[in-house]
Amino acid sequence: MEKTKNEERTGTTAWLFSELAKTTTKELNDALGIISETPWHLVVEFNDKHFPRWRKTPPVSLSNALAGETGEVCSVIKRMEGGGTNNHNHPAPTTEELLEEMADVYIYMILLAEVHGVNQEKFDDAMIAKITKITKRMEERMKEGEGDGLREDRK
Numbered sequence: 001m002e003k004t005k006n007e008e009r010t011g012t013t014a015w016l017f018s019e020l021a022k023t024t025t026k027e028l029n030d031a032l033g034i035i036s037e038t039p040w041h042l043v044v045e046f047n048d049k050h051f052p053r054w055r056k057t058p059p060v061s062l063s064n065a066l067a068g069e070t071g072e073v074c075s076v077i078k079r080m081e082g083g084g085t086n087n088h089n090h091p092a093p094t095t096e097e098l099l100e101e102m103a104d105v106y107i108y109m110i111l112l113a114e115v116h117g118v119n120q121e122k123f124d125d126a127m128i129a130k131i132t133k134i135t136k137r138m139e140e141r142m143k144e145g146e147g148d149g150l151r152e153d154r155k
């Protein structure tokens with residue numbers, strides 16, 4: 001069977017590179033069938049749809065909400081470990097409850113980043129830079145014989 005012109009064209013490396021050059025990552029992912037929706041994108045999409053003016057939220061409101069949600073994570077951990085004065089009739093929280101509160105923290109992290117002009121790609125770059133920095137610090141510490149920095153009673 002003879003190849004169509006399109007089949008010939010799409011089968012070449014040159015074609016692939018020309019497509020790569022003219023598409024965005026999202027378009028390319030869509031063309032290749034790669035799911036490009038991440039939780040980050042879904043959070044932004046949700047807020048754009050349901051709270052169209054969310055980008056005008058004062059950052060301090062978002063940072064306060066972030067602190068509040070972080071407190072909720074701490075509260076779940078406290079109750080998981082038997083803490084609190086009103087836990088005698090309540091079962092210990094589940095990991096699912098912990099994850100729900102952690103998701104709230106992540107949502108406010110995303111919103112706070114976005115109102116500062118930081119998208120997921122920039123955020124990921126910052127994460128990689130941070131991990132690289134602390135990795136280097138730990139390697140230097142180990143080289144200088146300072147150990148891993150953990151107290152002896154925590155090892």
Ligand SMILES: [Mg+2]
Pocket residue numbers: 069072100101104
């Ligand atoms: Mg919450």
